[in-house]
Amino acid sequence: MKISLKISESVSKHDVDNLSEEEDDMLEDYAQYISENATIIPAKISGAEAVEIYDLKMENATIIRKAARELTTYCTGLEMCGYKNTDYLQLLRDEIEEFRVLFAEWVKTFDQWDYLIDRWGLFNPPGIDYDTHDSDDDIPFNPDELS
Helix, strand or coil: CHHHHHHHHHCCHHHCCCCCHHHHHHHHHHHHHHHHHHHHHHHHHHHHHCCCCHHHHHHHHHHHHHHHHHHHHHHHHHHHCCCCCHHHHHHHHHHHHHHHHHHHHHHCCCCCCCCCCCCCCCCCCCCCCCCCCCHHHHCCCCHHHHC
16 A cells, blocks of 8 residues: 555656646546555455454455456556656555465455355355345334333
8 A cells, every 4th residue: 555655746847848738637637546446455354354244354355356357457547647756666566466475365265154144146146146035034024022
């Protein structure tokens, strides 16, 4: 996150020569997107660690993966716009690659059998489909018993 924020802060009109207004806007947009994605990752790690339910952990993990992949995409965008500090971009790519391995190992620790049925069908354990009957649905609910 620190590298991403520093890259984002370092982007300015003075870093690149002969930019059109559109190119300048794109450069600043890429910098903003890098900053935004960098802040999403630790928040979603925290969110995934705060829950035990598999589909919620995987939902957070999916957002983390998307943010990390977009970071590398926006690094390429900065290069295409003529951003001169490409060493910093490579440093960020290297950090993302190192993070990717740690991330993959972390996701393997998620207990897929600690789940609620994901009715969207994305993060269910093997053999559990989005329309699988949930026996918990058979338990009668009486709101008066909560009082």
